[in-house]
Amino acid sequence: MTKSKYKRFKKFFEPNSVAFYGASRSFMRFGSFNMINLIVGGYKGKVYPIHPKYETVLGIKAYKSILDVPHDIDLVVYVAPISVLADKIMDEIGRKGVKNVIVVSAGLKEIGKVETSKNLKGIIEKYDITMLGPNCIGWIVPKENIYCTPMPIYHEPGEIALLSQSGSFAAHTFLALNQIPFKVSKVLSVGNCLTTDLTDCLEVIEEDADSKYIGLYIEGIRRGKEFVKVARRVSLKKPIVAMQIGQGEAGKRAAYSHTAAISTPSELFDDICKQTGIIKVENTIEMLNLLYTMSKQPLPKGPKIGVITIGGGPGTLIADLCEKYGLQVPLLSDETQKILKDKYLPFTGSAKNPVDITFDQDFTNFYKNVPKVLLKSGEVDGLIFYGLFSADFWTRAINDLPDYMQEDDTFNIDNMDQIKKSMQVIMDQSFKRLKRLGEKYEVPIIFSAFNDRFNDQSVESARKFDLPVFYPAEASKIMAQMFQYKKFLNKYS
Amino acid sequence: MTKSKYKRFKKFFEPNSVAFYGASRSFMRFGSFNMINLIVGGYKGKVYPIHPKYETVLGIKAYKSILDVPHDIDLVVYVAPISVLADKIMDEIGRKGVKNVIVVSAGLKEIGKVETSKNLKGIIEKYDITMLGPNCIGWIVPKENIYCTPMPIYHEPGEIALLSQSGSFAAHTFLALNQIPFKVSKVLSVGNCLTTDLTDCLEVIEEDADSKYIGLYIEGIRRGKEFVKVARRVSLKKPIVAMQIGQGEAGKRAAYSHTAAISTPSELFDDICKQTGIIKVENTIEMLNLLYTMSKQPLPKGPKIGVITIGGGPGTLIADLCEKYGLQVPLLSDETQKILKDKYLPFTGSAKNPVDITFDQDFTNFYKNVPKVLLKSGEVDGLIFYGLFSADFWTRAINDLPDYMQEDDTFNIDNMDQIKKSMQVIMDQSFKRLKRLGEKYEVPIIFSAFNDRFNDQSVESARKFDLPVFYPAEASKIMAQMFQYKKFLNKYS
Numbered sequence: 001m002t003k004s005k006y007k008r009f010k011k012f013f014e015p016n017s018v019a020f021y022g023a024s025r026s027f028m029r030f031g032s033f034n035m036i037n038l039i040v041g042g043y044k045g046k047v048y049p050i051h052p053k054y055e056t057v058l059g060i061k062a063y064k065s066i067l068d069v070p071h072d073i074d075l076v077v078y079v080a081p082i083s084v085l086a087d088k089i090m091d092e093i094g095r096k097g098v099k100n101v102i103v104v105s106a107g108l109k110e111i112g113k114v115e116t117s118k119n120l121k122g123i124i125e126k127y128d129i130t131m132l133g134p135n136c137i138g139w140i141v142p143k144e145n146i147y148c149t150p151m152p153i154y155h156e157p158g159e160i161a162l163l164s165q166s167g168s169f170a171a172h173t174f175l176a177l178n179q180i181p182f183k184v185s186k187v188l189s190v191g192n193c194l195t196t197d198l199t200d201c202l203e204v205i206e207e208d209a210d211s212k213y214i215g216l217y218i219e220g221i222r223r224g225k226e227f228v229k230v231a232r233r234v235s236l237k238k239p240i241v242a243m244q245i246g247q248g249e250a251g252k253r254a255a256y257s258h259t260a261a262i263s264t265p266s267e268l269f270d271d272i273c274k275q276t277g278i279i280k281v282e283n284t285i286e287m288l289n290l291l292y293t294m295s296k297q298p299l300p301k302g303p304k305i306g307v308i309t310i311g312g313g314p315g316t317l318i319a320d321l322c323e324k325y326g327l328q329v330p331l332l333s334d335e336t337q338k339i340l341k342d343k344y345l346p347f348t349g350s351a352k353n354p355v356d357i358t359f360d361q362d363f364t365n366f367y368k369n370v371p372k373v374l375l376k377s378g379e380v381d382g383l384i385f386y387g388l389f390s391a392d393f394w395t396r397a398i399n400d401l402p403d404y405m406q407e408d409d410t411f412n413i414d415n416m417d418q419i420k421k422s423m424q425v426i427m428d429q430s431f432k433r434l435k436r437l438g439e440k441y442e443v444p445i446i447f448s449a450f451n452d453r454f455n456d457q458s459v460e461s462a463r464k465f466d467l468p469v470f471y472p473a474e475a476s477k478i479m480a481q482m483f484q485y486k487k488f489l490n491k492y493s
Numbered sequence: 494m495t496k497s498k499y500k501r502f503k504k505f506f507e508p509n510s511v512a513f514y515g516a517s518r519s520f521m522r523f524g525s526f527n528m529i530n531l532i533v534g535g536y537k538g539k540v541y542p543i544h545p546k547y548e549t550v551l552g553i554k555a556y557k558s559i560l561d562v563p564h565d566i567d568l569v570v571y572v573a574p575i576s577v578l579a580d581k582i583m584d585e586i587g588r589k590g591v592k593n594v595i596v597v598s599a600g601l602k603e604i605g606k607v608e609t610s611k612n613l614k615g616i617i618e619k620y621d622i623t624m625l626g627p628n629c630i631g632w633i634v635p636k637e638n639i640y641c642t643p644m645p646i647y648h649e650p651g652e653i654a655l656l657s658q659s660g661s662f663a664a665h666t667f668l669a670l671n672q673i674p675f676k677v678s679k680v681l682s683v684g685n686c687l688t689t690d691l692t693d694c695l696e697v698i699e700e701d702a703d704s705k706y707i708g709l710y711i712e713g714i715r716r717g718k719e720f721v722k723v724a725r726r727v728s729l730k731k732p733i734v735a736m737q738i739g740q741g742e743a744g745k746r747a748a749y750s751h752t753a754a755i756s757t758p759s760e761l762f763d764d765i766c767k768q769t770g771i772i773k774v775e776n777t778i779e780m781l782n783l784l785y786t787m788s789k790q791p792l793p794k795g796p797k798i799g800v801i802t803i804g805g806g807p808g809t810l811i812a813d814l815c816e817k818y819g820l821q822v823p824l825l826s827d828e829t830q831k832i833l834k835d836k837y838l839p840f841t842g843s844a845k846n847p848v849d850i851t852f853d854q855d856f857t858n859f860y861k862n863v864p865k866v867l868l869k870s871g872e873v874d875g876l877i878f879y880g881l882f883s884a885d886f887w888t889r890a891i892n893d894l895p896d897y898m899q900e901d902d903t904f905n906i907d908n909m910d911q912i913k914k915s916m917q918v919i920m921d922q923s924f925k926r927l928k929r930l931g932e933k934y935e936v937p938i939i940f941s942a943f944n945d946r947f948n949d950q951s952v953e954s955a956r957k958f959d960l961p962v963f964y965p966a967e968a969s970k971i972m973a974q975m976f977q978y979k980k981f982l983n984k985y986s
Contacts, residue, residue: 169806258849348599
């Protein structure tokens with residue numbers, strides 16, 4: 001390979017035309033799903049279905065062979081039987097001059113077809129083709145409206161690149177988009193890694209200006225030394241969050257059946273993470289939560305966390321977990337405690353840290369005054385909140401009031417209507433101010449609450465101003481993982 | 494205490510009348526919230542607001558003193574200043590003959606008022622009153638439409654009792670109801686535990702026929718020996734799921750500021766769990782997930798888990814975590830593998846376990862045939878699925894198709910309409926059959942998927958037939974915790 005890796009991948013990212021094998025008359029087929037999603041997702045380039053029998057496929061003129069297409073083709077997506085690919089089609093693709101191919105179809109090394117695998121590799125090398133797969137799931141480039149997986153989910157471009165050996169993780173995770181509003185720049189799934197592996201993808205994303213954060217799903221690391229070298233270089237520029245699966249006995253068996261991967265032993269992987277600065281996570285949700293937060297909030301400069309809560313229990317849990325994961329929740333200075341006590345806390349509150357404002361209904365104290373005192377004191381490097389005053393909540397309560405309550409002159413109904421109307425405005429103002437406060441002091445702010453992840457005005461409002469919302473137990477770990485990466489950067493960059 | 498604990502608590506559970514201190518003209522007050530929610534929640538008994546100034550409170554006739562109320566009162570809820578309670582009100586309550594009192598107000602031992610605390614205790618003992626609190630959050634008894642906390646959330650009665658030192662956990666967790674549709678029988682929050690602690694509550698719930706599963710939020714165990722004795726006895730009848738907070742340095746400080754609790758050291762708590770059969774969880778979501786699952790599915794009789802997946806990656810993760818948490822994912826026998834391979838799996842699938850049907854679109858294989866083969870073989874004690882075919886998904890894809898695709902005669906639009914309409918029916922049938930299959934073999938079945946937790950037809954449908962849905966990483970741990978409890982029962986009951 002003499003061209004830079006990024007250049008070789010360019011036509012995966014900006015193809016003017018795609019030839020598609022495997023879409024057909026039946027809606028309930030993998031190939032049809034992928035092509036439908038490519039088109040429904042809004043891809044602007046030309047699509048040429050290749051089909052041995054039909055004149056049109058999904059309403060688009062089809063060709064019997066790629067050699068019949070009277071135009072240049074930038075990229076091939078292959079979702080048809082893999083034996084035909086090795087025997088005949090890949091050679092035709094090569095002769096057509098196409099240099100980028102995505103093979104979704106499975107059925108090679110993971111089911112024992114080592115010979116076919118070798119043949120295919122030979123043809124690819126002969127024509128200098130860059131191939132993803134086989135046994136991958138497609139790819140996603142929101143900037144070009146490319147959402148070519150079996151899942152019809154689309155979103156605006158973000159800054160997170162997901163690189164995955166597992167197709168399910170690369171595609172199904174988008175089902176969680178309403179829970180965690182992460183946004184991707186690129187998704188590449190590599191499957192069996194016949195000629196392109198995760199290390200290649202890392203090098204490509206290293207050069208990709210649209211990608212600032214990287215998520216890696218690993219079933220087994222190949223070319224270990226090269227991986228470590230590249231990962232370390234890349235993670236000094238862009239954080240890499242990774243999970244490895246296939247650790248247990250059944251897991252190893254499954255990983256091999258899946259993508260013919262030989263999984264890396266768990267201790268070795270831990271070691272690799274330490275050497276390279278990769279942030280290791282335990283599961284998919286943890287990965288997405290962390291990447292999403294990193295894309296919205298700065299890294300904490302130190303380990304000292306201020307916890308601001310409307311409930312003692314959750315505040316205590318957050319403090320426990322901060323310490324468990326290597327952060328500190330320092331006792332605030334007498335001076336800072338005095339300011340909080342005298343000015344902003346009810347007499348039943350605690351100013352020690354966690355700062356417990358109890359069920360005080362003063363938005364201004366919770367969202368503005370208390371965090372301001374903490375940040376101004378310089379005694380904390382990050383803030384975790386527990387509690388979101390949900391506007392929906394009070395609105396619902398007010399709507400359900402029995403008539404006699406509403407008619408009672410002791411109960412100021414006009415004021416309630418006012419509350420209802422102004423709640424959204426108050427929310428937005430509060431979060432906007434808090435976002436600015438965080439920016440001023442360059443300190444990360446993470447919220448936690450049990451509120452619904454969507455259909456909840458307060459969560460939506462917080463997210464609108466880049467303030468992530470998690471469950472209490474998640475927030476502490478995310479903050480700790482961000483600090484872990486910060487320490488790596490401090491040490492080596 | 495000579496009466497049984499349950500009898501002493503009876504009027505918390507079935508009060509005919511409640512006197513309420515602390516509701517007022519202002520909507521934005523803790524006391525007002527609690528009383529509004531009691532009434533809006535549908536409580537059928539009498540409510541008597543007690544207020545020193547107003548003639549009516551929230552549209553209901555108020556009394557200057559409880560002694561002025563010309564009726565019997567079963568229960569008092571107190572959300573007014575606590576100094577007045579100790580100085581005067583508790584004595585009036587005693588003289589009125591009320592035996593059950595819930596004190597929501599805080600501000601005693603946790604802020605250093607030891608003397609006031611002692612006085613209050615003296616009066617309570619003099620009148621033989623059973624009191625919850627101070628510094629609790631109210632209580633919930635759905636059977637009687639009692640939802641007396643600051644959170645306006647109501648649901649039908651369930652079989653889970655939540656007993657909590659932290660008020661936030663007892664009330665705020667209900668914000669997660671859409672994510673985890675657990676249903677409670679009773680919620681009791683004990684706060685500072687001045688006279689009633691969690692051990693008392695455990696004894697009460699032991700006798701409560703409506704409660705079959707118990708969740709415990711602990712900040713610090715008091716009367717350790719008694720707790721162990723009671724918890725062990727109770728957990729042989731009803732599973733107890735518990736979390737303890739206040740483990741770290743800041744956490745201990747916070748727990749004391751919160752409910753004046755001295756937290757139990759982590760190792761000691763682990764030991765207590767082992768002795769008593771308590772299932773320890775790390776956080777609130779884990780607790781609710783587990784209690785919900787136990788209320789819907791039987792315990793696994795052994796450690797052998799069958800994993801059925803539509804994606805290799807998530808299947809591998811589930812297998813890894815099963816083994817990590819002490820379960821097994823056994824290689825299926827040649828015979829069973831042969832049946833699966835010959836009859837139900839695509840050639841790219843794996844029959845080893847995890848059983849990977851890949852992205853095969855055959856509902857009948859995934860939801861019926863494959864699980865049937867596994868259960869019939871007797872080789873597994875529980876099933877974890879990965880993947881839910883979401884009806885919403887295909888519906889959305891179909892709706893978004895461009896006209897030229899829909900008009901193309903290769904594309905059978907009538908058939909698509911059919912799919913759209915019948916999807917819900919297919920879902921329901923599949924889950925209904927699967928539920929029956931699980932019941933026949935007395936084996937727990939848990940689903941995992943990244944699908945939204947609500948607004949998703951397939952998740953709703955699964956839940957309708959008592960099949961819980963979690964993220965992949967959650968499912969394995971829940972199954973392992975259920976097996977852990979089963980082993981305790983096998984050994985000691």
